[in-house]
Amino acid sequence: MHRILIVDDEPLLVNSLQRVIRMSDLAVSDIAVALSGSEALAKLQSHNVDIVLSDIRMPEMDGIELIRQVHERWPCCKVIFLTGFSQFDYAQKAVQYGAFDYLLKPVSDRELLDCIDRAIRQRQRETEQLLFQETLKKQYEEGLAVIRQTFLRKLLAGDFANIGQAKRKMEKMQIGLDPEEPTVFLFFRIDGIRDGTGFDEDLCVFAIRNIAEEFLNKPFHHCCLEDDNGYVIYPLQPVGRPDREKEPAPSLESIAESIQESLAFYSKIQVTMLVSDPAPSVRQWPETYRTAVSILRHSLFLGTSLILDFQSFDFRKEGHVSSLSRLPSLHTLMESGREREFRERLRELFGEIRTMQDVPFGLYIELFQHVSAAFIRLINKLKPNREQMQELDLDLDKLTSVRAFATLDHMEHYFLGAAERLFSLMNQSAKDHVGALVAKVKLHVENRLSDELSLTALADHVHVSAPYLSKLFKQHTGEGINEYVTHARIMRAKELLRDPQLKVYEVAAKVGYDNIPYFTKVFKKVVGVTPQEFKSANS
DNA sequence: TGTTCGGGAAAGGTATAATG
């Protein structure tokens, strides 16, 4: 729906125009009126007017001046003039100024409405066009962002033909950097998010960019990309200030500190930042990038919220972690289900590395391999099915790649969590296994009470050794296996003794006792009375 | 994890006497 503003210094004419338009079926939702040019401008300011219908000749401000101002401030607004025959030239001039059309007075209703209708249609077309253009622009910008990222990643990987080509592409993509100028890189590694912010990784990156760019916008030409490690990277080139103002620019390190503080304060995001040495030209980008990444990885041991530079690390240092070689090994502890000891050892390992300074990366890998090997070994042994695997919720990337961890804390946390789930699965499957075994034994006993049911026979039946079966049975049911067999036999005997046809010695034989005195002895012990007494009492 | 071993405890087995 559209809004119309009628401007004329004759209230009578205004009213009649208003009435005509209101009675029509034009797509008009609101009709405002103004009796002078300045009032018209005020109405335009407060209402959202699409079409102005104005007399061309008014006191204090004439139509030409009005249209000048309207076009300047509301370029989308259509203006239609009403003009007397005597001002015909004047009206034509107004059209030159951008008026939509003019109508000669007196104007017929038909003419008026037709003209307004045309204005409305044109306005609509223009709106649609504008919308289309904006969508297009947005899509282009989004696409450009992706293309930029891809291109920047290629530059960091050294995947470009020559500097000239890189330069042309940079200009085309509106990346405000000069590949022939020295570039410093600012890296962000997300160390952690304070609980309760509900931030996921994407939001974190968004927050980092927001805050970082606030600090970087003035002093640097920059662009932004994310790499496969999840690092947010800013290549920076100082904004040209050719030595005239010698006031020292704040160092990038101090800017980094400010960004870090802001992030921690406003977004509760902990980041470690790295300021690279300058790369003289785009040719040195890949080397600088590799160095930066390896420093960020090495710095895992130093903690979180660091500001690093290329001098932070000496890669040649050696290190040794004594708890790595302690026996029993981590995997032994794990496989024998000694959960408490396992956790202690794991904490010890990480603790020892945490107290060391300047841990060489090789040691970090050794630690990771040592721990992950124990996990993988146990998983292979347990052979979990798909559901169990899901229950374990092991991020296989993490289990197999040291790179998946931003900090030592993450790594420890991950392994402790995984261990807990793995141990519980182990106990579960052990329980299931034993349960099945016991059930099988019980079923066998119930079915063949008259057979020999010694521990050895039962163990043979389920294919485990006798002592082992005895142990498992007792662990699982709380009673001894022979106790169970005897009880089952006597219970059956009690049932059979109710049958008056059966002699005691026949019953004894049916439940596996060939020796009558012995049967009697056992029966009395369990039931409290001898078989004969029981029989006479119940028949 | 599963098995083997040794030894003391417990249960099984047998012969025999006793009982109703």
Place this chain on the structure above:
DNA sequence: CATTATACCTTTCCCGAACA
């Protein structure tokens, strides 16, 4: 005669320790 009690011997159980 069927059953039970008793004495005595044999076998089995079962635990911890050690092993693979």
